[in-house]
Amino acid sequence: xxxxxxxxxxxxxxxxxxxxxxxxxxxxxxxxxxxxxxxxxxxxxxxxxxxxxxxxxxxxxxxxxxxxxxxxxxxxxxxxxxxxxxxxxxxxxxxxxxxxxxxxxxxxxxxxxxxxxxxxxxxxxxxxxxxxxxxxxxxxxxxxxxxxxxxxxxxxxxxxxxxxxxxxxxxxxxxxxxxxxxxxxxxxxxxxxxxxxxxxxxxxxxxxxxxxxxxxxxxxxxxxxxxxxxxxxxxxxxxxxxxxxxxxxxxxxxxxxxxxxxxxxxxxxxxxxxxxxxxxxxxxxxxxxx
Amino acid sequence: xxxxxxxxxxxxxxxxxxxxxxxxxxxxxxxxxxxxxxxxxxxxxxxxxxxxxxxxxxxxxxxxxxxxxxxxxxxxxxxxxxxxxxxxxxxxxxxxxxxxxxxxxxxxxxxxxxxxxxxxxxxxxxxxxxxxxxxxxxxxxxxxxxxxxxxxxxxxxxxxxxxxxxxxxxxxxxxxxxxxxxxxxxxxxxxxxxxxxxxxxxxxxxxxxxxxxxxxxxxxxxxxxxxxxxxxxxxxxxxxxxxxxxxxxxxxxxxxxxxxxxxxxxxxxxxxxxxxxxxxxxxxxxxxxxxxxxxxxxxxxxxxxxxxxxxxxxxxxxxxxxxxxxxxxxxxxxxxxxxxxxxxxxxxxxxxxxxxxxx
Numbered sequence: 001x002x003x004x005x006x007x008x009x010x011x012x013x014x015x016x017x018x019x020x021x022x023x024x025x026x027x028x029x030x031x032x033x034x035x036x037x038x039x040x041x042x043x044x045x046x047x048x049x050x051x052x053x054x055x056x057x058x059x060x061x062x063x064x065x066x067x068x069x070x071x072x073x074x075x076x077x078x079x080x081x082x083x084x085x086x087x088x089x090x091x092x093x094x095x096x097x098x099x100x101x102x103x104x105x106x107x108x109x110x111x112x113x114x115x116x117x118x119x120x121x122x123x124x125x126x127x128x129x130x131x132x133x134x135x136x137x138x139x140x141x142x143x144x145x146x147x148x149x150x151x152x153x154x155x156x157x158x159x160x161x162x163x164x165x166x167x168x169x170x171x172x173x174x175x176x177x178x179x180x181x182x183x184x185x186x187x188x189x190x191x192x193x194x195x196x197x198x199x200x201x202x203x204x205x206x207x208x209x210x211x212x213x214x215x216x217x218x219x220x221x222x223x224x225x226x227x228x229x230x231x232x233x234x235x236x237x238x239x240x241x242x243x244x245x246x247x248x249x250x251x252x253x254x255x256x257x258x259x260x261x262x263x264x265x266x267x268x269x270x271x272x273x274x275x276x277x278x279x280x281x282x283x284x285x286x287x288x289x290x
Numbered sequence: 291x292x293x294x295x296x297x298x299x300x301x302x303x304x305x306x307x308x309x310x311x312x313x314x315x316x317x318x319x320x321x322x323x324x325x326x327x328x329x330x331x332x333x334x335x336x337x338x339x340x341x342x343x344x345x346x347x348x349x350x351x352x353x354x355x356x357x358x359x360x361x362x363x364x365x366x367x368x369x370x371x372x373x374x375x376x377x378x379x380x381x382x383x384x385x386x387x388x389x390x391x392x393x394x395x396x397x398x399x400x401x402x403x404x405x406x407x408x409x410x411x412x413x414x415x416x417x418x419x420x421x422x423x424x425x426x427x428x429x430x431x432x433x434x435x436x437x438x439x440x441x442x443x444x445x446x447x448x449x450x451x452x453x454x455x456x457x458x459x460x461x462x463x464x465x466x467x468x469x470x471x472x473x474x475x476x477x478x479x480x481x482x483x484x485x486x487x488x489x490x491x492x493x494x495x496x497x498x499x500x501x502x503x504x505x506x507x508x509x510x511x512x513x514x515x516x517x518x519x520x521x522x523x524x525x526x527x528x529x530x531x532x533x534x535x536x537x538x539x540x541x542x543x544x545x546x547x548x549x550x551x552x553x554x555x556x557x558x559x560x561x562x563x564x565x566x567x568x569x570x571x572x573x574x575x576x577x578x579x580x581x582x583x584x585x586x587x588x589x590x591x592x593x594x595x596x597x598x599x600x601x602x603x604x605x606x607x608x609x610x611x612x613x614x615x616x617x618x619x620x621x622x623x624x625x626x627x628x629x630x631x632x633x634x635x636x637x638x639x640x641x642x643x644x645x646x647x648x649x
Binding site: 179181182184185187188189190191192195199200203204 | 346373
């Protein structure tokens with residue numbers, strides 16, 4: 001059979017190409033453009049080569065922000081993933097209470113980020129906030145605007161409050177798809193509760209759990225709004241994560257070149273980690289024989 | 291091993307069952323003798339699996355008691371009943387190797403490591419999976435997984451009973467036969483009480499010493515394959531067992547004669563005057579075709595040659611009557627009557643069999 005050759009067919013992908021160009025490629029390229037130039041205002045730009053990248057690589061400020069960022073993501077993942085799974089395991093399986101739980105669980109997910117920030121900002125205030133006032137009243141020294149630990153704990157608890165539901169809902173969906181026969185067989189085999197979790201539930205929810213980890217990692221690694229509203233990155237720089245630092249650099253100090261170099265590296269880190277997750281996930285699927 | 295007694299057992303999935311229709315399993319009294327192989331046969335949704343799950347303790351009955359060797363276990367959890375059960379669809383622990391899967395029930399009960407090793411080897415041999423023992427169970431084919439499930443069911447030697455819930459549904463036909471034979475030989479060897487749920491009559495009749503036929507939540511008959519064939523206690527048993535099933539015709543019975551759509555036939559036995567909805571049931575094996583004026587008038591619709599014999603489908607005033615004719619018999623269009631061998635005629639009142647009066 002002879003295939004018809006028609007090069008005009010290439011034009012059919014033009015709309016997609018344009019869409020991707022305007023939505024992703026062009027904005028990214030402007031950042032690349034800034035990252036290799038320097039400006040002293042008046043819209044005059046000078047070629048700077050890889051200077052900004054070199055500067056950023058040796059910048060203590062960026063490494064500190066990256067360190068805080070990794071610590072933040074690691075801590076919230078270490079809390080939210082096990083906690084979410086634990087919540088999912090203890091949710092009712094069906095009936096009225098199951099529906100009620102689902103609705104309650106999705107509530108935090110529906111609240112806009114800066115509203116979450118505002119809620120916790122007020123909630124934690126020592127003078128009028130329920131949490132801050134109560135803690136002070138029972139003699140605990142808590143002030144997130146001045147104390148390093150208080151600030152970190154507040155930001156982490158806020159994120160756990162906001163996002164554990166997502167993990168729980170995904171894990172719950174995974175658990176619901178396990179046929180009853182597995183639990184019945186486990187009873188017949190006299191498996192303990194732990195073994196049921198270890199050999200039935202965990203393997204069956206592994207797929208959705210990887211997605212949950214990936215989503216939570218990406219979101220937490222890019223977190224900006226909530227800590228910015230609550231602590232503004234303080235006290236000092238103690239809760240200045242990568243995005244907050246980036247905005248300070250780009251808009252606060254108007255250091256466009258370094259900020260652009262910084263964003264590109266930031267983007268590459270997220271891309272790299274996501275790629276690793278993706279590879280792990282597809283390998284899990286392969287082991288399943290799909 | 292144990293004798294299992296069901297006392298006035300019934301189950302409803304509704305919290306407040308009002309009438310009999312609300313019960314998935316209707317009141318039932320029965321003994322499953324120690325060491326016998328039973329089949330529980332019935333159409334889908336007739337309560338077979340419900341009964342099985344009550345015996346294994348996965349479900350607690352709405353009423354009645356279950357006794358193992360005269361000890362009441364009605365409310366005892368599954369783990370205390372020492373029962374093995376194999377389900378319709380394969381259940382394997384994906385992340386474990388085949389060996390660990392087979393060893394799992396033994397290890398959970400704290401069995402000795404060397405015993406576990408030998409026993410797993412023995413079972414693997416039985417299900418033909420010795421070469422795969424160190425593979426992960428994940429990614430095996432459905433029949434391999436089901437063989438593992440069967441193996442896990444059989445690995446414990448001291449179980450009170452072995453329950454099978456349509457275990458061969460996902461298995462290839464030739465493998466089905468082989469596994470069934472193995473189950474049967476296992477039964478001979480160890481003498482476990484076995485209950486095998488199926489909707490396939492061949493499977494039931496070849497596997498079991500005794501077959502319990504269930505219909506709409508009730509055990510309608512329990513007997514040897516021969517009893518089910520010769521004297522079905524309920525018209526459902528007649529329909530369900532046999533290929534094709536029993537012919538059931540509305541009739542008016544008085545003494546030793548029946549009148550069917552105006553034609554009188556002899557029953558050969560005395561039945562009195564049964565009341566209610568009276569029917570007679572005759573298996574196709576006991577019907578034969580004739581030319582003449584004797585018997586019921588029929589017209590032949592179709593002849594199906596199935597190899598060993600012929601199945602003749604005929605029409606009797608709108609009701610189908612099936613006849614099994616020997617392979618060599620010549621079926622001609624002139625044949626216009628069907629006659630029944632009186633040895634094979636059963637009388638039913640309201641679907642239940644009426645026993646003939648002793649002569």
